[in-house]
Amino acid sequence: MGVKISATPKEGRYLTFMYRQQIEEGRRVTTTILAKSFKVNPATVTEILQKLAEKKLVEYTRYYGAGLTERGVVKAQKLLRKHRILEVLFVKFLRYDAEKACEEASKIDYYCSEDLINAICRTYEHPNRCPCNKIIFSDPKCRGQQ
Amino acid sequence: MGVKISATPKEGRYLTFMYRQQIEEGRRVTTTILAKSFKVNPATVTEILQKLAEKKLVEYTRYYGAGLTERGVVKAQKLLRKHRILEVLFVKFLRYDAEKACEEASKIDYYCSEDLINAICRTYEHPNRCPCNKIIFSDPKCRGQQ
DNA sequence: GCAAAATTTAGGATTAACCAAACATTTTTA
DNA sequence: TAAAAATGTTTGGTTAATCCTAAATTTTGC
CATH class of the missing domain: 1.10.10.10 (Winged helix-like DNA-binding domain superfamily/Winged helix DNA-binding domain)
Incomplete structure:
Protein backbone atom coordinates (compact mmCIF):
# COMPACT_ATOMS: atom_id res chain seq x y z
CA MET A 1 0.00 0.00 0.00
CA THR A 69 -7.22 12.91 -9.57
CA GLU A 70 -8.00 9.23 -9.29
CA ARG A 71 -6.80 9.35 -5.69
CA GLY A 72 -8.90 12.43 -5.14
CA VAL A 73 -11.96 10.66 -6.46
CA VAL A 74 -11.35 7.71 -4.16
CA LYS A 75 -10.90 10.00 -1.19
CA ALA A 76 -14.01 12.00 -2.03
CA GLN A 77 -16.05 8.84 -2.43
CA LYS A 78 -14.93 7.62 0.96
CA LEU A 79 -16.01 10.86 2.54
CA LEU A 80 -19.28 10.93 0.65
CA ARG A 81 -19.94 7.36 1.69
CA LYS A 82 -19.59 8.40 5.33
CA HIS A 83 -21.76 11.41 4.79
CA ARG A 84 -24.52 9.51 3.05
CA ILE A 85 -24.58 6.55 5.40
CA LEU A 86 -24.99 9.01 8.24
CA GLU A 87 -27.85 10.65 6.37
CA VAL A 88 -29.54 7.29 6.08
CA LEU A 89 -29.15 6.77 9.80
CA PHE A 90 -30.54 10.15 10.71
CA VAL A 91 -33.52 9.86 8.42
CA LYS A 92 -34.42 6.29 9.25
CA PHE A 93 -33.51 6.18 12.89
CA LEU A 94 -34.25 9.71 14.01
CA ARG A 95 -36.85 10.64 11.40
CA TYR A 96 -34.88 13.70 10.35
CA ASP A 97 -35.79 15.25 7.02
CA ALA A 98 -33.17 15.03 4.30
CA GLU A 99 -31.93 18.55 4.73
CA LYS A 100 -31.41 18.34 8.45
CA ALA A 101 -29.82 14.93 8.06
CA CYS A 102 -27.34 16.45 5.63
CA GLU A 103 -26.52 19.29 7.99
CA GLU A 104 -25.89 17.03 10.94
CA ALA A 105 -23.93 14.56 8.87
CA SER A 106 -21.68 17.37 7.71
CA LYS A 107 -20.68 18.11 11.26
CA ILE A 108 -19.32 14.68 11.99
CA ASP A 109 -18.76 12.72 8.78
CA TYR A 110 -15.09 13.55 8.60
CA TYR A 111 -14.46 12.28 12.11
CA CYS A 112 -16.34 8.98 11.87
CA SER A 113 -14.21 5.90 11.44
CA GLU A 114 -14.81 3.64 8.47
CA ASP A 115 -15.56 0.95 10.97
CA LEU A 116 -18.41 2.86 12.48
CA ILE A 117 -19.82 3.72 9.09
CA ASN A 118 -19.64 0.10 8.02
CA ALA A 119 -21.44 -1.01 11.15
CA ILE A 120 -24.26 1.39 10.38
CA CYS A 121 -24.23 0.30 6.76
CA ARG A 122 -24.61 -3.35 7.74
CA THR A 123 -27.44 -2.54 10.09
CA TYR A 124 -29.35 -1.00 7.22
CA GLU A 125 -28.39 -3.83 4.91
CA HIS A 126 -26.04 -1.88 2.73
CA PRO A 127 -28.24 0.83 1.35
CA ASN A 128 -27.04 2.13 -1.99
CA ARG A 129 -28.88 5.41 -2.06
CA CYS A 130 -28.94 8.24 0.42
CA PRO A 131 -32.17 10.06 1.31
CA CYS A 132 -31.73 12.45 -1.59
CA ASN A 133 -31.16 9.48 -3.83
CA LYS A 134 -27.49 9.89 -4.46
CA ILE A 135 -25.40 6.80 -4.71
CA ILE A 136 -23.66 5.38 -1.66
CA PHE A 137 -20.31 3.99 -2.71
CA SER A 138 -19.57 0.54 -1.40
CA ASP A 139 -16.62 -0.41 0.71
CA PRO A 140 -15.12 -3.86 0.16
CA LYS A 141 -14.44 -4.06 3.91
CA CYS A 142 -18.17 -3.81 4.46
CA ARG A 143 -19.26 -6.80 2.39
CA GLY A 144 -21.91 -4.75 0.69
CA GLN A 145 -23.50 -5.32 -2.67
CA GLN A 146 -21.64 -4.85 -5.97
CA MET B 1 -27.53 34.53 28.98
CA THR B 69 -15.53 25.74 38.21
CA GLU B 70 -19.31 25.62 38.14
CA ARG B 71 -19.19 26.58 34.50
CA GLY B 72 -16.55 23.97 33.92
CA VAL B 73 -18.75 21.33 35.50
CA VAL B 74 -21.67 22.32 33.31
CA LYS B 75 -19.52 22.22 30.23
CA ALA B 76 -18.04 18.85 31.16
CA GLN B 77 -21.47 17.42 31.83
CA LYS B 78 -22.67 18.56 28.44
CA LEU B 79 -19.76 16.85 26.77
CA LEU B 80 -20.15 13.71 28.86
CA ARG B 81 -23.82 13.63 28.03
CA LYS B 82 -22.97 13.60 24.35
CA HIS B 83 -20.34 10.97 24.85
CA ARG B 84 -22.57 8.69 26.85
CA ILE B 85 -25.64 9.03 24.67
CA LEU B 86 -23.46 8.04 21.74
CA GLU B 87 -22.23 5.06 23.71
CA VAL B 88 -25.81 3.98 24.27
CA LEU B 89 -26.48 4.27 20.56
CA PHE B 90 -23.45 2.27 19.58
CA VAL B 91 -24.11 -0.49 22.06
CA LYS B 92 -27.82 -0.80 21.47
CA PHE B 93 -28.01 -0.09 17.79
CA LEU B 94 -24.72 -1.49 16.55
CA ARG B 95 -24.10 -4.06 19.28
CA TYR B 96 -20.70 -2.62 20.03
CA ASP B 97 -19.12 -3.60 23.31
CA ALA B 98 -18.75 -0.84 25.88
CA GLU B 99 -15.08 -0.26 25.19
CA LYS B 100 -15.42 0.07 21.46
CA ALA B 101 -18.46 2.27 21.92
CA CYS B 102 -16.39 4.56 24.11
CA GLU B 103 -13.61 4.73 21.56
CA GLU B 104 -15.90 5.61 18.69
CA ALA B 105 -17.85 8.08 20.77
CA SER B 106 -14.64 9.86 21.65
CA LYS B 107 -13.94 10.51 18.00
CA ILE B 108 -17.12 12.41 17.37
CA ASP B 109 -18.75 13.49 20.62
CA TYR B 110 -17.30 16.97 20.54
CA TYR B 111 -18.66 17.62 17.06
CA CYS B 112 -22.20 16.37 17.58
CA SER B 113 -24.85 19.01 18.06
CA GLU B 114 -27.01 18.97 21.16
CA ASP B 115 -29.94 18.58 18.86
CA LEU B 116 -28.64 15.36 17.42
CA ILE B 117 -27.83 14.00 20.84
CA ASN B 118 -31.29 14.86 22.09
CA ALA B 119 -32.89 13.14 19.14
CA ILE B 120 -30.97 9.98 19.96
CA CYS B 121 -31.82 10.39 23.62
CA ARG B 122 -35.52 10.60 22.85
CA THR B 123 -35.36 7.56 20.63
CA TYR B 124 -34.00 5.56 23.53
CA GLU B 125 -36.47 7.11 25.93
CA HIS B 126 -34.03 9.20 27.85
CA PRO B 127 -31.63 6.64 29.23
CA ASN B 128 -29.96 7.75 32.42
CA ARG B 129 -27.06 5.39 32.43
CA CYS B 130 -24.44 4.69 29.82
CA PRO B 131 -23.26 1.16 29.04
CA CYS B 132 -20.65 1.32 31.79
CA ASN B 133 -23.35 2.50 34.13
CA LYS B 134 -22.28 6.08 34.50
CA ILE B 135 -24.94 8.69 34.77
CA ILE B 136 -26.21 10.50 31.70
CA PHE B 137 -26.95 14.09 32.60
CA SER B 138 -30.28 15.35 31.44
CA ASP B 139 -30.85 18.31 29.21
CA PRO B 140 -33.94 20.44 29.82
CA LYS B 141 -34.25 20.93 26.08
CA CYS B 142 -34.68 17.18 25.75
CA ARG B 143 -37.62 16.76 28.08
CA GLY B 144 -35.98 13.85 29.78
CA GLN B 145 -36.45 12.59 33.30
CA GLN B 146 -34.98 14.43 36.28
C1' DG C 1 16.92 21.83 55.36
C1' DC C 2 18.26 19.84 51.14
C1' DA C 3 17.85 16.99 47.22
C1' DA C 4 14.57 15.07 44.27
C1' DA C 5 10.35 15.55 42.08
C1' DA C 6 6.91 18.31 40.19
C1' DT C 7 5.65 22.37 37.88
C1' DT C 8 6.01 26.61 35.41
C1' DT C 9 8.20 29.96 32.28
C1' DA C 10 10.39 31.37 28.27
C1' DG C 11 11.03 30.88 23.83
C1' DG C 12 10.01 28.30 19.95
C1' DA C 13 7.96 25.27 16.09
C1' DT C 14 4.33 23.61 13.19
C1' DT C 15 0.00 23.45 10.89
C1' DA C 16 -4.52 24.93 9.48
C1' DA C 17 -7.24 28.58 8.00
C1' DC C 18 -7.91 32.91 6.95
C1' DC C 19 -7.27 37.81 4.72
C1' DA C 20 -5.85 42.25 1.90
C1' DA C 21 -3.38 44.33 -1.62
C1' DA C 22 -0.61 44.07 -5.49
C1' DC C 23 0.13 41.70 -9.55
C1' DA C 24 -0.86 38.50 -13.51
C1' DT C 25 -3.80 36.33 -16.75
C1' DT C 26 -7.87 35.55 -19.26
C1' DT C 27 -12.09 36.98 -21.13
C1' DT C 28 -15.23 40.21 -22.83
C1' DT C 29 -16.64 43.83 -25.47
C1' DA C 30 -16.73 48.05 -27.77
C1' DT D 1 -7.84 44.03 -31.31
C1' DA D 2 -6.94 46.68 -27.42
C1' DA D 3 -8.48 48.11 -23.26
C1' DA D 4 -11.59 47.15 -19.47
C1' DA D 5 -13.55 43.83 -16.58
C1' DA D 6 -13.39 39.66 -14.44
C1' DT D 7 -10.84 36.12 -12.57
C1' DG D 8 -7.03 34.09 -10.31
C1' DT D 9 -2.40 34.14 -7.97
C1' DT D 10 1.31 35.85 -5.11
C1' DT D 11 3.12 38.04 -1.29
C1' DG D 12 3.20 38.90 3.06
C1' DG D 13 0.89 38.84 6.71
C1' DT D 14 -2.57 37.15 11.15
C1' DT D 15 -4.61 34.09 14.62
C1' DA D 16 -5.36 29.89 17.09
C1' DA D 17 -4.44 25.26 18.48
C1' DT D 18 -1.07 22.00 19.90
C1' DC D 19 3.00 20.66 20.91
C1' DC D 20 8.11 20.89 22.48
C1' DT D 21 12.89 21.73 25.13
C1' DA D 22 15.61 23.83 28.53
C1' DA D 23 16.01 26.70 32.35
C1' DA D 24 14.03 28.36 36.47
C1' DT D 25 10.98 27.83 40.36
C1' DT D 26 8.31 25.63 43.92
C1' DT D 27 6.96 21.80 46.61
C1' DT D 28 7.74 17.51 48.96
C1' DG D 29 9.82 13.71 51.22
C1' DC D 30 13.42 12.16 53.82
Whole structure:
Protein backbone atom coordinates (compact mmCIF):
# COMPACT_ATOMS: atom_id res chain seq x y z
CA MET A 1 0.00 0.00 0.00
CA GLY A 2 1.07 3.55 -0.62
CA VAL A 3 1.53 6.20 2.00
CA LYS A 4 -1.67 7.29 3.70
CA ILE A 5 -2.97 10.44 2.03
CA SER A 6 -4.57 12.62 4.59
CA ALA A 7 -6.79 15.56 3.96
CA THR A 8 -7.63 18.06 6.65
CA PRO A 9 -11.31 18.62 7.44
CA LYS A 10 -11.49 21.62 5.18
CA GLU A 11 -9.64 19.87 2.41
CA GLY A 12 -12.14 17.06 2.74
CA ARG A 13 -14.95 19.54 2.13
CA TYR A 14 -13.24 20.78 -0.97
CA LEU A 15 -12.87 17.25 -2.27
CA THR A 16 -16.49 16.33 -1.78
CA PHE A 17 -17.65 19.61 -3.22
CA MET A 18 -15.46 19.05 -6.24
CA TYR A 19 -16.75 15.53 -6.61
CA ARG A 20 -20.32 16.72 -6.71
CA GLN A 21 -19.52 19.51 -9.15
CA GLN A 22 -17.17 17.72 -11.43
CA ILE A 23 -18.23 14.10 -11.43
CA GLU A 24 -21.87 14.21 -10.48
CA GLU A 25 -22.79 17.38 -12.32
CA GLY A 26 -20.12 17.65 -14.96
CA ARG A 27 -19.28 21.23 -14.15
CA ARG A 28 -15.89 22.85 -14.17
CA VAL A 29 -14.53 23.71 -10.75
CA THR A 30 -13.14 27.21 -10.58
CA THR A 31 -11.56 29.19 -7.80
CA THR A 32 -14.49 31.60 -7.76
CA ILE A 33 -17.07 28.86 -7.38
CA LEU A 34 -15.19 27.39 -4.46
CA ALA A 35 -14.63 30.80 -2.91
CA LYS A 36 -18.33 31.59 -3.11
CA SER A 37 -19.43 28.22 -1.84
CA PHE A 38 -17.16 28.30 1.15
CA LYS A 39 -17.49 32.04 1.66
CA VAL A 40 -13.77 32.61 1.70
CA ASN A 41 -11.33 34.82 -0.12
CA PRO A 42 -10.23 33.43 -3.49
CA ALA A 43 -6.65 33.52 -2.23
CA THR A 44 -7.60 30.96 0.35
CA VAL A 45 -8.98 28.68 -2.31
CA THR A 46 -5.84 28.90 -4.39
CA GLU A 47 -3.82 27.97 -1.36
CA ILE A 48 -5.91 24.93 -0.53
CA LEU A 49 -5.97 23.77 -4.14
CA GLN A 50 -2.20 23.94 -4.17
CA LYS A 51 -2.04 21.86 -1.03
CA LEU A 52 -4.39 19.31 -2.52
CA ALA A 53 -2.28 19.25 -5.65
CA GLU A 54 0.84 18.56 -3.59
CA LYS A 55 -0.99 15.66 -2.04
CA LYS A 56 -1.90 14.47 -5.52
CA LEU A 57 -5.56 14.63 -4.76
CA VAL A 58 -6.35 17.21 -7.39
CA GLU A 59 -4.80 18.27 -10.63
CA TYR A 60 -4.53 21.98 -10.53
CA THR A 61 -4.07 24.24 -13.52
CA ARG A 62 -3.28 27.84 -12.71
CA TYR A 63 -5.91 30.29 -13.88
CA TYR A 64 -8.09 27.48 -15.08
CA GLY A 65 -9.33 25.39 -12.23
CA ALA A 66 -8.92 22.01 -10.61
CA GLY A 67 -10.05 18.47 -11.13
CA LEU A 68 -9.88 15.47 -8.85
CA THR A 69 -7.22 12.91 -9.57
CA GLU A 70 -8.00 9.23 -9.29
CA ARG A 71 -6.80 9.35 -5.69
CA GLY A 72 -8.90 12.43 -5.14
CA VAL A 73 -11.96 10.66 -6.46
CA VAL A 74 -11.35 7.71 -4.16
CA LYS A 75 -10.90 10.00 -1.19
CA ALA A 76 -14.01 12.00 -2.03
CA GLN A 77 -16.05 8.84 -2.43
CA LYS A 78 -14.93 7.62 0.96
CA LEU A 79 -16.01 10.86 2.54
CA LEU A 80 -19.28 10.93 0.65
CA ARG A 81 -19.94 7.36 1.69
CA LYS A 82 -19.59 8.40 5.33
CA HIS A 83 -21.76 11.41 4.79
CA ARG A 84 -24.52 9.51 3.05
CA ILE A 85 -24.58 6.55 5.40
CA LEU A 86 -24.99 9.01 8.24
CA GLU A 87 -27.85 10.65 6.37
CA VAL A 88 -29.54 7.29 6.08
CA LEU A 89 -29.15 6.77 9.80
CA PHE A 90 -30.54 10.15 10.71
CA VAL A 91 -33.52 9.86 8.42
CA LYS A 92 -34.42 6.29 9.25
CA PHE A 93 -33.51 6.18 12.89
CA LEU A 94 -34.25 9.71 14.01
CA ARG A 95 -36.85 10.64 11.40
CA TYR A 96 -34.88 13.70 10.35
CA ASP A 97 -35.79 15.25 7.02
CA ALA A 98 -33.17 15.03 4.30
CA GLU A 99 -31.93 18.55 4.73
CA LYS A 100 -31.41 18.34 8.45
CA ALA A 101 -29.82 14.93 8.06
CA CYS A 102 -27.34 16.45 5.63
CA GLU A 103 -26.52 19.29 7.99
CA GLU A 104 -25.89 17.03 10.94
CA ALA A 105 -23.93 14.56 8.87
CA SER A 106 -21.68 17.37 7.71
CA LYS A 107 -20.68 18.11 11.26
CA ILE A 108 -19.32 14.68 11.99
CA ASP A 109 -18.76 12.72 8.78
CA TYR A 110 -15.09 13.55 8.60
CA TYR A 111 -14.46 12.28 12.11
CA CYS A 112 -16.34 8.98 11.87
CA SER A 113 -14.21 5.90 11.44
CA GLU A 114 -14.81 3.64 8.47
CA ASP A 115 -15.56 0.95 10.97
CA LEU A 116 -18.41 2.86 12.48
CA ILE A 117 -19.82 3.72 9.09
CA ASN A 118 -19.64 0.10 8.02
CA ALA A 119 -21.44 -1.01 11.15
CA ILE A 120 -24.26 1.39 10.38
CA CYS A 121 -24.23 0.30 6.76
CA ARG A 122 -24.61 -3.35 7.74
CA THR A 123 -27.44 -2.54 10.09
CA TYR A 124 -29.35 -1.00 7.22
CA GLU A 125 -28.39 -3.83 4.91
CA HIS A 126 -26.04 -1.88 2.73
CA PRO A 127 -28.24 0.83 1.35
CA ASN A 128 -27.04 2.13 -1.99
CA ARG A 129 -28.88 5.41 -2.06
CA CYS A 130 -28.94 8.24 0.42
CA PRO A 131 -32.17 10.06 1.31
CA CYS A 132 -31.73 12.45 -1.59
CA ASN A 133 -31.16 9.48 -3.83
CA LYS A 134 -27.49 9.89 -4.46
CA ILE A 135 -25.40 6.80 -4.71
CA ILE A 136 -23.66 5.38 -1.66
CA PHE A 137 -20.31 3.99 -2.71
CA SER A 138 -19.57 0.54 -1.40
CA ASP A 139 -16.62 -0.41 0.71
CA PRO A 140 -15.12 -3.86 0.16
CA LYS A 141 -14.44 -4.06 3.91
CA CYS A 142 -18.17 -3.81 4.46
CA ARG A 143 -19.26 -6.80 2.39
CA GLY A 144 -21.91 -4.75 0.69
CA GLN A 145 -23.50 -5.32 -2.67
CA GLN A 146 -21.64 -4.85 -5.97
CA MET B 1 -27.53 34.53 28.98
CA GLY B 2 -23.80 35.05 29.34
CA VAL B 3 -21.30 34.92 26.55
CA LYS B 4 -20.87 31.50 25.00
CA ILE B 5 -17.87 29.78 26.55
CA SER B 6 -16.20 27.69 23.98
CA ALA B 7 -13.64 25.03 24.59
CA THR B 8 -11.47 23.62 21.85
CA PRO B 9 -11.59 19.85 21.25
CA LYS B 10 -8.54 19.26 23.38
CA GLU B 11 -9.80 21.52 26.11
CA GLY B 12 -13.00 19.54 26.05
CA ARG B 13 -11.02 16.37 26.71
CA TYR B 14 -9.34 17.99 29.65
CA LEU B 15 -12.67 19.05 31.08
CA THR B 16 -14.23 15.62 30.86
CA PHE B 17 -11.13 13.98 32.20
CA MET B 18 -11.14 16.38 35.11
CA TYR B 19 -14.80 15.75 35.73
CA ARG B 20 -14.24 12.05 35.99
CA GLN B 21 -11.22 12.46 38.23
CA GLN B 22 -12.45 15.20 40.44
CA ILE B 23 -16.18 14.80 40.68
CA GLU B 24 -16.77 11.16 39.94
CA GLU B 25 -13.71 9.79 41.71
CA GLY B 26 -12.84 12.48 44.18
CA ARG B 27 -9.23 12.65 43.13
CA ARG B 28 -7.03 15.69 42.88
CA VAL B 29 -6.14 16.71 39.34
CA THR B 30 -2.46 17.43 38.93
CA THR B 31 -0.40 18.48 35.96
CA THR B 32 1.46 15.18 35.99
CA ILE B 33 -1.71 13.10 35.88
CA LEU B 34 -2.99 15.06 32.93
CA ALA B 35 0.38 14.93 31.19
CA LYS B 36 0.52 11.16 31.59
CA SER B 37 -3.06 10.62 30.54
CA PHE B 38 -2.75 12.69 27.42
CA LYS B 39 0.84 11.68 26.77
CA VAL B 40 2.05 15.21 26.46
CA ASN B 41 4.76 17.28 28.05
CA PRO B 42 3.75 18.78 31.41
CA ALA B 43 4.40 22.23 29.97
CA THR B 44 1.61 21.63 27.51
CA VAL B 45 -0.75 20.81 30.34
CA THR B 46 0.13 23.96 32.22
CA GLU B 47 -0.60 25.99 29.14
CA ILE B 48 -3.99 24.42 28.57
CA LEU B 49 -4.94 24.76 32.21
CA GLN B 50 -4.10 28.45 32.01
CA LYS B 51 -6.32 28.81 28.97
CA LEU B 52 -9.15 27.01 30.72
CA ALA B 53 -8.66 29.25 33.71
CA GLU B 54 -8.90 32.35 31.50
CA LYS B 55 -12.17 30.99 30.19
CA LYS B 56 -13.30 30.48 33.79
CA LEU B 57 -13.84 26.81 33.22
CA VAL B 58 -11.28 25.74 35.79
CA GLU B 59 -9.80 27.22 38.87
CA TYR B 60 -6.12 26.84 38.58
CA THR B 61 -3.64 27.05 41.41
CA ARG B 62 -0.02 27.18 40.37
CA TYR B 63 2.02 24.21 41.52
CA TYR B 64 -1.03 22.62 43.04
CA GLY B 65 -3.50 21.61 40.38
CA ALA B 66 -6.84 22.52 38.91
CA GLY B 67 -10.49 22.06 39.69
CA LEU B 68 -13.52 22.63 37.54
CA THR B 69 -15.53 25.74 38.21
CA GLU B 70 -19.31 25.62 38.14
CA ARG B 71 -19.19 26.58 34.50
CA GLY B 72 -16.55 23.97 33.92
CA VAL B 73 -18.75 21.33 35.50
CA VAL B 74 -21.67 22.32 33.31
CA LYS B 75 -19.52 22.22 30.23
CA ALA B 76 -18.04 18.85 31.16
CA GLN B 77 -21.47 17.42 31.83
CA LYS B 78 -22.67 18.56 28.44
CA LEU B 79 -19.76 16.85 26.77
CA LEU B 80 -20.15 13.71 28.86
CA ARG B 81 -23.82 13.63 28.03
CA LYS B 82 -22.97 13.60 24.35
CA HIS B 83 -20.34 10.97 24.85
CA ARG B 84 -22.57 8.69 26.85
CA ILE B 85 -25.64 9.03 24.67
CA LEU B 86 -23.46 8.04 21.74
CA GLU B 87 -22.23 5.06 23.71
CA VAL B 88 -25.81 3.98 24.27
CA LEU B 89 -26.48 4.27 20.56
CA PHE B 90 -23.45 2.27 19.58
CA VAL B 91 -24.11 -0.49 22.06
CA LYS B 92 -27.82 -0.80 21.47
CA PHE B 93 -28.01 -0.09 17.79
CA LEU B 94 -24.72 -1.49 16.55
CA ARG B 95 -24.10 -4.06 19.28
CA TYR B 96 -20.70 -2.62 20.03
CA ASP B 97 -19.12 -3.60 23.31
CA ALA B 98 -18.75 -0.84 25.88
CA GLU B 99 -15.08 -0.26 25.19
CA LYS B 100 -15.42 0.07 21.46
CA ALA B 101 -18.46 2.27 21.92
CA CYS B 102 -16.39 4.56 24.11
CA GLU B 103 -13.61 4.73 21.56
CA GLU B 104 -15.90 5.61 18.69
CA ALA B 105 -17.85 8.08 20.77
CA SER B 106 -14.64 9.86 21.65
CA LYS B 107 -13.94 10.51 18.00
CA ILE B 108 -17.12 12.41 17.37
CA ASP B 109 -18.75 13.49 20.62
CA TYR B 110 -17.30 16.97 20.54
CA TYR B 111 -18.66 17.62 17.06
CA CYS B 112 -22.20 16.37 17.58
CA SER B 113 -24.85 19.01 18.06
CA GLU B 114 -27.01 18.97 21.16
CA ASP B 115 -29.94 18.58 18.86
CA LEU B 116 -28.64 15.36 17.42
CA ILE B 117 -27.83 14.00 20.84
CA ASN B 118 -31.29 14.86 22.09
CA ALA B 119 -32.89 13.14 19.14
CA ILE B 120 -30.97 9.98 19.96
CA CYS B 121 -31.82 10.39 23.62
CA ARG B 122 -35.52 10.60 22.85
CA THR B 123 -35.36 7.56 20.63
CA TYR B 124 -34.00 5.56 23.53
CA GLU B 125 -36.47 7.11 25.93
CA HIS B 126 -34.03 9.20 27.85
CA PRO B 127 -31.63 6.64 29.23
CA ASN B 128 -29.96 7.75 32.42
CA ARG B 129 -27.06 5.39 32.43
CA CYS B 130 -24.44 4.69 29.82
CA PRO B 131 -23.26 1.16 29.04
CA CYS B 132 -20.65 1.32 31.79
CA ASN B 133 -23.35 2.50 34.13
CA LYS B 134 -22.28 6.08 34.50
CA ILE B 135 -24.94 8.69 34.77
CA ILE B 136 -26.21 10.50 31.70
CA PHE B 137 -26.95 14.09 32.60
CA SER B 138 -30.28 15.35 31.44
CA ASP B 139 -30.85 18.31 29.21
CA PRO B 140 -33.94 20.44 29.82
CA LYS B 141 -34.25 20.93 26.08
CA CYS B 142 -34.68 17.18 25.75
CA ARG B 143 -37.62 16.76 28.08
CA GLY B 144 -35.98 13.85 29.78
CA GLN B 145 -36.45 12.59 33.30
CA GLN B 146 -34.98 14.43 36.28
C1' DG C 1 16.92 21.83 55.36
C1' DC C 2 18.26 19.84 51.14
C1' DA C 3 17.85 16.99 47.22
C1' DA C 4 14.57 15.07 44.27
C1' DA C 5 10.35 15.55 42.08
C1' DA C 6 6.91 18.31 40.19
C1' DT C 7 5.65 22.37 37.88
C1' DT C 8 6.01 26.61 35.41
C1' DT C 9 8.20 29.96 32.28
C1' DA C 10 10.39 31.37 28.27
C1' DG C 11 11.03 30.88 23.83
C1' DG C 12 10.01 28.30 19.95
C1' DA C 13 7.96 25.27 16.09
C1' DT C 14 4.33 23.61 13.19
C1' DT C 15 0.00 23.45 10.89
C1' DA C 16 -4.52 24.93 9.48
C1' DA C 17 -7.24 28.58 8.00
C1' DC C 18 -7.91 32.91 6.95
C1' DC C 19 -7.27 37.81 4.72
C1' DA C 20 -5.85 42.25 1.90
C1' DA C 21 -3.38 44.33 -1.62
C1' DA C 22 -0.61 44.07 -5.49
C1' DC C 23 0.13 41.70 -9.55
C1' DA C 24 -0.86 38.50 -13.51
C1' DT C 25 -3.80 36.33 -16.75
C1' DT C 26 -7.87 35.55 -19.26
C1' DT C 27 -12.09 36.98 -21.13
C1' DT C 28 -15.23 40.21 -22.83
C1' DT C 29 -16.64 43.83 -25.47
C1' DA C 30 -16.73 48.05 -27.77
C1' DT D 1 -7.84 44.03 -31.31
C1' DA D 2 -6.94 46.68 -27.42
C1' DA D 3 -8.48 48.11 -23.26
C1' DA D 4 -11.59 47.15 -19.47
C1' DA D 5 -13.55 43.83 -16.58
C1' DA D 6 -13.39 39.66 -14.44
C1' DT D 7 -10.84 36.12 -12.57
C1' DG D 8 -7.03 34.09 -10.31
C1' DT D 9 -2.40 34.14 -7.97
C1' DT D 10 1.31 35.85 -5.11
C1' DT D 11 3.12 38.04 -1.29
C1' DG D 12 3.20 38.90 3.06
C1' DG D 13 0.89 38.84 6.71
C1' DT D 14 -2.57 37.15 11.15
C1' DT D 15 -4.61 34.09 14.62
C1' DA D 16 -5.36 29.89 17.09
C1' DA D 17 -4.44 25.26 18.48
C1' DT D 18 -1.07 22.00 19.90
C1' DC D 19 3.00 20.66 20.91
C1' DC D 20 8.11 20.89 22.48
C1' DT D 21 12.89 21.73 25.13
C1' DA D 22 15.61 23.83 28.53
C1' DA D 23 16.01 26.70 32.35
C1' DA D 24 14.03 28.36 36.47
C1' DT D 25 10.98 27.83 40.36
C1' DT D 26 8.31 25.63 43.92
C1' DT D 27 6.96 21.80 46.61
C1' DT D 28 7.74 17.51 48.96
C1' DG D 29 9.82 13.71 51.22
C1' DC D 30 13.42 12.16 53.82
